Amino acid sequence: MKVVVLGCSRVGAVLAAxxxxxxxxxxxxxxxxxxxxxxxxxxxxxxxxxxxxDREVLQRAGIEKSDAFVAVTNSDNTNLMSAQVVKNKFNxxxxxxxxxxxxxxxxxxxxxxxxxxxxxxSAELLKELLLKPEEEE
Amino acid sequence: xxxxxxxxxQVGVNLTKLLLAEGKExxxxxxxxxxxxxxxDEFGENVILGDGTELGTLMDTGANRADVLIxxxxxxxxxxxxxxxxxxxxxxxxxxxxVNDPKNEELFQxxxxxxxxxxxxxxxxxxxxxxxxxxxxxxxxxxGEVEIFQTExxxxxxxxxxxxSKLKLPEDVIxxxxxxxxxxxxxxxxxxxEEGDKILALTKKEGKEEFRKLFL
Numbered sequence: 001m002k003v004v005v006l007g008c009s010r011v012g013a014v015l016a017a018x019x020x021x022x023x024x025x026x027x028x029x030x031x032x033x034x035x036x037x038x039x040x041x042x043x044x045x046x047x048x049x050x051x052x053x054d055r056e057v058l059q060r061a062g063i064e065k066s067d068a069f070v071a072v073t074n075s076d077n078t079n080l081m082s083a084q085v086v087k088n089k090f091n092x093x094x095x096x097x098x099x100x101x102x103x104x105x106x107x108x109x110x111x112x113x114x115x116x117x118x119x120x121x122s123a124e125l126l127k128e129l130l131l132k133p134e135e136e137e
Numbered sequence: 138x139x140x141x142x143x144x145x146x147q148v149g150v151n152l153t154k155l156l157l158a159e160g161k162e163x164x165x166x167x168x169x170x171x172x173x174x175x176x177x178d179e180f181g182e183n184v185i186l187g188d189g190t191e192l193g194t195l196m197d198t199g200a201n202r203a204d205v206l207i208x209x210x211x212x213x214x215x216x217x218x219x220x221x222x223x224x225x226x227x228x229x230x231x232x233x234x235x236v237n238d239p240k241n242e243e244l245f246q247x248x249x250x251x252x253x254x255x256x257x258x259x260x261x262x263x264x265x266x267x268x269x270x271x272x273x274x275x276x277x278x279x280x281g282e283v284e285i286f287q288t289e290x291x292x293x294x295x296x297x298x299x300x301x302s303k304l305k306l307p308e309d310v311i312x313x314x315x316x317x318x319x320x321x322x323x324x325x326x327x328x329x330x331e332e333g334d335k336i337l338a339l340t341k342k343e344g345k346e347e348f349r350k351l352f353l
Contacts, residue, residue, distance in 0.1 A: 077212070088244065103191075
């Protein structure tokens with residue numbers, strides 16, 4: 001699978017490394033050069049510097065021939081806009097955006113975007129952990 | 138009319154002043170606390186501190202009763218998402234976005250923003266105008282390929298000394314105002330245009346080309 005990851009955040013870097021280890025073709029976009037230091041040196045991961053809401057940058061990252069796009073910058077709005085650019089302008093079958101704000105996540109899910117809301121997911125997991133009975137020592 | 142303006146930079150501030158002067162009810166939303174402190178000296182209750190994309194902030198503005206929301210921050214992604222959330226969550230009838238990268242104008246409209254204003258494009262056109270007099274300056278792109286533009290009448294303009302009703306305008310063009318010195322003239326059939334008048338017209342894209350060929 002060919003994947004473009006926007007945002008070399010911690011999640012972005014871990015995901016890109018996992019994809020590369022599993023023989024997927026990965027390109028990571030970030031506008032901060034230092035962010036690429038999060039990537040492991042021994043894997044083949046293409047790096048593109050630039051803004052992910054700019055379709056020329058997305059084209060340089062090979063978005064037109066990609067199967068999936070994942071937006072995980074630390075800005076909800078950047079993730080939401082770039083996901084919509086990719087959906088509307090390029091023929092990519094799988095597009096996912098990370099959105100921290102639950103309200104925005106809900107609003108954009110309603111109009112058909114594929115959203116991951118870590119705030120809600122974490123709260124759900126925490127609830128499970130809290131409700132799980134303590135194991136006897 | 139109740140207008141919410143998001144983004145207290147130069148564009149947002151001047152727009153707020155303009156709208157207040159016209160007697161409109163305006164609320165300016167600024168997310169930086171320092172900038173907000175400066176602005177509240179000037180605008181008092183007409184400015185609030187908050188992030189325009191956050192639900193809470195938009196609730197505070199009473200966004201659900203706003204007639205128009207204008208997103209005028211310096212970042213295109215913020216302006217787009219502000220307008221979209223306003224539409225989806227608050228059903229605000231009209232949203233306008235400032236666009237910094239002209240490439241985004243058409244995209245924003247596809248994604249549901251009602252109108253876009255690109256200062257980059259306007260400035261670009263003004264520079265072109267220096268080379269090509271009689272240039273049609275696009276001021277605002279509206280939904281459905283409709284544009285508002287401005288053009289200044291030079292000494293050789295075929296518009297001069299003729300009644301508006303006698304001008305053979307293309308079908309898709311309406312001249313709705315002329316700026317003469319400091320005055321704004323709303324033209325009627327018997328209005329005669331003068332040299333130096335700045336004409337404001339509403340047109341479909343095809344009409345604009347025809348207009349340019351015929352008269353400029």
